[in-house]
Amino acid sequence: MNQTRQPLPLADACCAPLLRAPLSVGQAASLAGILKALADPTRLRLVSMVAAHDGDEACVCELTDPLGLTQPTISHHLKVLVDAGILSRDKRGKWAYYALVPGALDALSAVLSTSR
């Protein structure tokens, strides 16, 4: 739905002094974009299922049944997570394998932490 999204929204929001000084408009928008991608129960479960899966990756067919949603809906959520830079997509043969982008969640965690 939003095709003109920046490839790595976290790049602008990363290391923002969330609790030191007021966020700029751009920083707030970037950070909100990533948080919005995660702020959905289905997408959170998708992330945790991918992360906990053997080999740290999973194809769509393995994610559809446990969530009780249709395949197009799962594909939609996965696309949102990929666009936000949280998951990566690797198509091999007929299957599309999704995996966590290393460091993506850690960067988000660091931004929200008050102790550093």
Add this chain to the structure above:
Amino acid sequence: MNQTRQPLPLADACCAPLLRAPLSVGQAASLAGILKALADPTRLRLVSMVAAHDGDEACVCELTDPLGLTQPTISHHLKVLVDAGILSRDKRGKWAYYALVPGALDALSAVLSTSR
């Protein structure tokens, strides 16, 4: 708009093994609720402005002008953040002072971290 919200949504989602095992439906819903409260540029800026303010608290009148939104809109966003357990409200005289709930963002940060 949602009056029947749990007082501390993070209590259920906290310490959830986001990256170890698939999230339960309840854990995902709780965590998504907190993330949804933060996943808005205006609310992110509000949080950072409150945290960076002298005394770590601020009243509504000090937050309205810099954001360029009307006072009812700011009050609405602040209510969302209070309901999510991120900010606290303390009414003293005619003014309502908002402050960060200690540890709220740190708990969220810990859930998202992959290193522990």
Add this chain to the structure above:
DNA sequence: TGATCGCATCGACAGCCATCTATGCATGAG
């Protein structure tokens, strides 16, 4: 080549949400 499978995209629709104006409700000043 034709059939099947895995997945993405499209179009539609209902529900949610951010924002506004208008209004109510305390509190403090005079």
Add this chain to the structure above:
DNA sequence: CTCATGCATAGATGGCTGTCGATGCGATCA
């Protein structure tokens, strides 16, 4: 008591979003 101030709430509205069924498209298999 009366009025002004600071804030919350109510109601309305336009836009966004999660979900679906239908369909398209490449890869594999017979």
